[in-house]
Amino acid sequence: MNVLLIGSGGREHALAWALAASPLLTKLYCAPGNAGIEDLAECAPIVSMDFDGLVAFAKQKKIDFAVIGPDDPLVGGLWDRFEAEGIRATGPSKAAAVLEGSKGFVKDLCREIGIPTAAYQRFDDAAAAKRFAETLGLPVVVKADGLALGKGVIVAETAADAGRAIDFMFEGGFGASGKRIVVEEFMHGEEASFFALCDGENAVPLAGAQDHKRAFDGDRGPNTGGMGAYSPAPILPPALEQTAMERFIRPTLAAMATRGMPYQGVLYLGLMVTKDGPKLVEYNCRFGDPECQVLMMRLKSDLLTVLIAMRDGQLRNLDLRWREQTALTVVMATKGYPGAYAKGSVIRGLDRATKVEGIQIFHAGTRRVDGAIVANGGRVLNVTALGQDVAEAQARAYRAVDLIDWPEGFCRGDIGWRALRR
Numbered sequence: 189m190n191v192l193l194i195g196s197g198g199r200e201h202a203l204a205w206a207l208a209a210s211p212l213l214t215k216l217y218c219a220p221g222n223a224g225i226e227d228l229a230e231c232a233p234i235v236s237m238d239f240d241g242l243v244a245f246a247k248q249k250k251i252d253f254a255v256i257g258p259d260d261p262l263v264g265g266l267w268d269r270f271e272a273e274g275i276r277a278t279g280p281s282k283a284a285a286v287l288e289g290s291k292g293f294v295k296d297l298c299r300e301i302g303i304p305t306a307a308y309q310r311f312d313d314a315a316a317a318k319r320f321a322e323t324l325g326l327p328v329v330v331k332a333d334g335l336a337l338g339k340g341v342i343v344a345e346t347a348a349d350a351g352r353a354i355d356f357m358f359e360g361g362f363g364a365s366g367k368r369i370v371v372e373e374f375m376h377g378e379e380a381s382f383f384a385l386c387d388g389e390n391a392v393p394l395a396g397a398q399d400h401k402r403a404f405d406g407d408r409g410p411n412t413g414g415m416g417a418y419s420p421a422p423i424l425p426p427a428l429e430q431t432a433m434e435r436f437i438r439p440t441l442a443a444m445a446t447r448g449m450p451y452q453g454v455l456y457l458g459l460m461v462t463k464d465g466p467k468l469v470e471y472n473c474r475f476g477d478p479e480c481q482v483l484m485m486r487l488k489s490d491l492l493t494v495l496i497a498m499r500d501g502q503l504r505n506l507d508l509r510w511r512e513q514t515a516l517t518v519v520m521a522t523k524g525y526p527g528a529y530a531k532g533s534v535i536r537g538l539d540r541a542t543k544v545e546g547i548q549i550f551h552a553g554t555r556r557v558d559g560a561i562v563a564n565g566g567r568v569l570n571v572t573a574l575g576q577d578v579a580e581a582q583a584r585a586y587r588a589v590d591l592i593d594w595p596e597g598f599c600r601g602d603i604g605w606r607a608l609r610r
């Protein structure tokens with residue numbers, strides 16, 4: 189089969205690595221890809237929102253199956269477009285991607301079907317939103333309803349901050365996605381991510397993982413897309429994974445089918461594990477990044493077979509096989525990220541770092557210039573290791589990090605700390 193992968197991050201390099209190992213694969217293409225993906229796939233410089241360009245390329249290369257990595261093209265309807273053109277693809281559909289595309293929709297759904305989540309209300313008016321925020325105590329959480337490049341959530345520590353956050357959103361601070369907002373109660377606890385594959389009717393659990401969203405050690409500093417992750421995560425023991433399936437994923441799948449928008453795709457459940465049990469923070473309609481990198485290291489089953497079964501509604505009899513080891517990934521980012529940063533610095537030492545036992549290095553924002561690998565984004569590399577436990581995977585990952593010569597980059601030094609503290 190000819191397969192086209194859409195995206196350019198570390199998540200997509202990990203997906204490319206798993207797809208490249210499939211016995212079903214004839215040739216792998218990627219749009220637009222990065223310097224790491226180029227070693228596994230033929231890359232074409234077409235961005236994920238250029239649907240016409242992607243369809244034309246897919247037809248020219250006789251693509252049998254497309255794998256869509258990022259949220260924007262899914263929420264924008266790329267799955268619908270591919271399928272309308274006769275190209276099978278991983279979803280969800282534009283309609284079902286509302287689980288990531290509208291936070292208000294998800295909150296209403298939770299209320300209707302009894303999924304535990306933070307108390308909330310939806311608003312399209314600042315004065316009413318502020319009045320409600322004052323009833324919730326502090327901190328209080330203000331969210332733009334739509335996609336906002338992962339930045340649409342403000343945790344306000346004071347009533348004045350909450351007021352400013354609400355005004356900021358209604359004044360267009362997050363563009364159109366902030367015209368409607370959700371104001372909700374702050375949940376205390378530890379966050380974890382859980383992933384499932386859904387075929388519209390049936391769901392199969394993937395695995396749990398824990399991300400590190402803050403930029404600096406000790407979970408301090410600004411929020412980022414994710415600075416490191418590991419799987420399995422001790423915060424999600426098997427009993428809690430079962431709860432995730434039974435109390436969150438399966439009821440959501442059933443409700444989406446009843447509403448005429450069956451959910452077919454990877455479903456990412458962001459949980460807050462509170463003293464009253466797990467509660468929903470958010471749904472995403474795709475693999476997490478960098479959580480995908482650790483899941484792919486652990487997955488033994490053939491990814492392409494699994495994704496095709498998901499697309500074809502055949503998950504009922506699927507059994508996934510996993511490595512028992514722990515996978516852990518350390519994100520190396522350009523200094524300045526998640527704020528302003530420079531592009532173009534040269535990265536050396538990747539060959540020797542890759543030779544450390546148990547290591548795979550997945551590229552995110554990289555580009556090849558005259559044979560050298562240069563940084564081309566905020567998050568740049570995912571140094572990923574397998575080990576017998578979190579401690580061994582962590583030690584291997586940082587041994588490899590130490591062999592990478594990139595003065596313009598930085599990483600957290602404590603990925604995995606919550607698991608090691610237990």
Ligand code: AMP
Pocket residue numbers: 306329338341343372373374375376379401458469470
């Ligand atoms: P989201 O985009 O919904 O994942 O929100 C981004 C981050 O904000 C989450 O990963 C949490 O760390 C935090 N967050 C969102 N909602 C809440 C909440 N109700 N209570 C505490 N933290 C929250």
Ligand code: GLY
Pocket residue numbers: 399413414472475476477478479
């Ligand atoms: N790692 C969080 C995300 O992919 O949104």
